[in-house]
Amino acid sequence: xxxxxxxxxxxxxxVKEVLRFTRIWIQTILPPMITTALYFLIFGRLIGSQIGDVxxxxxxxxxxxxxxxxxxxxxSYANVVSSFYGAKFQHNIEEMLVAPVPNYLIMLGFxxxxxxxxxxxxxxxxxVALFFTPIPLHSLWIAISVLMLTSILFSLAxxxxxIYAKSFDDISxxxxxxxxxxxxxxxxxxxxxxxxxxxxxxxxxNPILYMVNAFRYGLLGVSDVxxxxxxxxxxxxxxxxxxxxxxxxxRGHGIRS
Amino acid sequence: MLPALSLHNLVKxxxxxxxxxxxxxxxxxxxxFFALLGPNGAGKSTTIxxxxxxxxxxxxxxxxxxxxxxxxxxxxxxxxxLVPQEFNFxxxxxxxxxxxxxxxxxxxxxxxAFERAERYLNQLGLWERRHDQARMLSGGMKRRLMIARALxxxxxxxxxxxPTAGVDIEIRHSMWHFLAEINAAGTTIILTTHYLEExxxxxxxxAIIDHGRIxxxxxxxxxxxxxxxxxxxxxLLHPLAxxxxxxxxxxxxxxxxxxxxxxxRDANINTLFAALSAQDMVVSSLRNKTNRLEELFVxxxxxxxxxx
Numbered sequence: 025x026x027x028x029x030x031x032x033x034x035x036x037x038x039v040k041e042v043l044r045f046t047r048i049w050i051q052t053i054l055p056p057m058i059t060t061a062l063y064f065l066i067f068g069r070l071i072g073s074q075i076g077d078v079x080x081x082x083x084x085x086x087x088x089x090x091x092x093x094x095x096x097x098x099x100s101y102a103n104v105v106s107s108f109y110g111a112k113f114q115h116n117i118e119e120m121l122v123a124p125v126p127n128y129l130i131m132l133g134f135x136x137x138x139x140x141x142x143x144x145x146x147x148x149x150x151x152v153a154l155f156f157t158p159i160p161l162h163s164l165w166i167a168i169s170v171l172m173l174t175s176i177l178f179s180l181a182x183x184x185x186x187i188y189a190k191s192f193d194d195i196s197x198x199x200x201x202x203x204x205x206x207x208x209x210x211x212x213x214x215x216x217x218x219x220x221x222x223x224x225x226x227x228x229x230n231p232i233l234y235m236v237n238a239f240r241y242g243l244l245g246v247s248d249v250x251x252x253x254x255x256x257x258x259x260x261x262x263x264x265x266x267x268x269x270x271x272x273x274x275r276g277h278g279i280r281s
Numbered sequence: 282m283l284p285a286l287s288l289h290n291l292v293k294x295x296x297x298x299x300x301x302x303x304x305x306x307x308x309x310x311x312x313x314f315f316a317l318l319g320p321n322g323a324g325k326s327t328t329i330x331x332x333x334x335x336x337x338x339x340x341x342x343x344x345x346x347x348x349x350x351x352x353x354x355x356x357x358x359x360x361x362x363l364v365p366q367e368f369n370f371x372x373x374x375x376x377x378x379x380x381x382x383x384x385x386x387x388x389x390x391x392x393x394a395f396e397r398a399e400r401y402l403n404q405l406g407l408w409e410r411r412h413d414q415a416r417m418l419s420g421g422m423k424r425r426l427m428i429a430r431a432l433x434x435x436x437x438x439x440x441x442x443x444p445t446a447g448v449d450i451e452i453r454h455s456m457w458h459f460l461a462e463i464n465a466a467g468t469t470i471i472l473t474t475h476y477l478e479e480x481x482x483x484x485x486x487x488a489i490i491d492h493g494r495i496x497x498x499x500x501x502x503x504x505x506x507x508x509x510x511x512x513x514x515x516x517l518l519h520p521l522a523x524x525x526x527x528x529x530x531x532x533x534x535x536x537x538x539x540x541x542x543x544x545x546r547d548a549n550i551n552t553l554f555a556a557l558s559a560q561d562m563v564v565s566s567l568r569n570k571t572n573r574l575e576e577l578f579v580x581x582x583x584x585x586x587x588x589x
Contacts, residue, residue, distance in 0.1 A: 025355050025359075025388055026388075028388070029387075029388025030388065032385055032388045032389065032390060032391075033385055033386050033387070033388055035385065036381075036382050036384075036385025036386055036391075037382075037385075037386070039382075039385075040374075040378075040382050043378075110371075111371070114369065114370075114371060114372065115365075115367060115368075115369035116369055116370050116371045118335055118363075118365065118369050119369070119370065119382070119383055119386060119430075120386055121334060121335055122333050122334060122335060122358060122361065122363050123358060123383070123386035123387050123434075124354075124355035124356070124358040124359045124386075124387060124388070125386045125387075125388075126355070276337055280334075280335060280336060280337050281295060281296075281330070281335075281336050281337070
């Protein structure tokens with residue numbers, strides 16, 4: 025396949041993935057907007073008004089970056105894990121496997137779909153947040169780059185989950201028992217400075233803490249972690265997961281007998 | 282001329298230890314209409330799966346128009362169009378999108394993909410349903426959709442794994458006609474089917490696989506010539522009291538108006554009719570008791586209950 029043909033193949037997968045989640049926007053875009061509105065209403069307005077400022081920002085404003093990124097994480101992951109596993113389950117993944125499209129392009133197509141949904145939902149949730157509170161912008165580039173890299177990372181994680189999954193149960197186990205706890209404990213609703221020293225040290229082992237704080241730095245200019253360490257962690261995870269997912273696809277794990 | 286498909290010493294051992302293919306050798310010439318038959322579980326789908334990259338081989342070599350799948354997989358894949366046994370499209374996607382996306386995976390530009398989608402959907406009678414989700418189609422339409430999808434990148438080798446399963450007779454015949462046209466235009470076709478009449482009518486060459494081994498690989502004509510005898514069923518115009526004595530032919534009276542006659546290879550039908558006429562017996566219609574290929578097939582693989 026020459027470069028032009030590869031580009032056409034990549035675009036075909038990407039367009040298919042984007043059409044898939046936009047066609048069912050009531051299931052994919054709307055729910056996170058409603059959930060986030062409820063978070064702002066309950067945690068931000070009702071409970072947050074009792075908490076006071078955090079790092080010099082009203083509580084409602086402080087939790088905005090974390091809530092946006094939490095939505096991006098769950099939606100990027102959910103998009104790829106459900107789409108790829110659905111393609112395995114219905115066997116339509118074979119449409120790509122019989123074609124000369126290289127495995128890395130199949131991966132990029134699915135990751136592109138996860139990224140598109142992550143960004144779309146992130147923008148939608150940001151719009152909801154603006155109804156409740158102004159959102160400062162400390163560094164547009166840091167905010168955009170962290171959001172996109174995080175979306176790519178969790179799209180890759182969702183892809184690996186889908187490659188291994190043998191049933192629909194298998195695609196809900198990781199989000200329920202791993203992703204959700206790590207996200208909630210990743211400093212979305214609090215600063216680690218609020219924790220006892222022991223739990224502060226434990227929290228630093230949570231990769232999501234780095235992403236949430238890096239994104240928070242992009243919007244608010246405050247962070248619990250070193251920004252360079254956050255970027256290194258995200259990029260390192262992306263490189264590792266990309267290599268691992270490509271290895272699995274090249275071996276045909278879960279998709280070829 | 283390079284063969285369209287060449288398998289050499291192909292072995293497949295599944296993870297559960299089952300050996301599906303015991304080192305098979307097979308060549309399909311360019312332009313051929315080739316039947317790959319065998320009982321259920323014989324290894325047909327495994328062979329097709331390996332050729333089309335859906336199944337990893339254990340050992341052996343596979344070449345598609347000279348492209349080795351170990352060293353030139355993308356070129357080999359580009360030559361093949363696959364119609365699998367099971368429906369394997371996204372049932373929630375519109376018909377035309379399924380074709381356009383598939384063409385895209387082969388690097389076919391979108392505008393050209395739409396043109397081809399229109400052509401093949403028209404030829405297969407699906408153009409009117411192009412905006413419907415695939416789940417809304419009938420079983421026969423879904424089969425035709427898979428054929429259109431396999432052709433949209435215009436492959437040189439079309440592999441059909443039981444393409445007419447569950448399709449009514451009228452549509453099956455129209456599909457035969459379509460496939461014969463595609464083959465006449467130069468596309469090599471490999472067919473597996475439950476309907477041996479289909480293989481007999483369409484295919485020029487045939488391989489029979491059983492327990493992961495090729496037990497027969499010859500031309501359809503040569504194979505059919507091996508049939509020692511065939512049984513004809515005659516419908517008679519006038520009632521028959523007893524089995525008639527026809528010199529050189531074994532006969533069996535089925536009922537008043539039906540007679541079975543065994544015609545051996547060294548006999549001929551003219552002699553039979555001469556003998557019938559001599560006894561004033563008038564034949565209103567004539568048919569083979571069973572499909573000729575089916576008789577041979579059962580003989581070659583043993584009667585295990587399932588044809589192909």
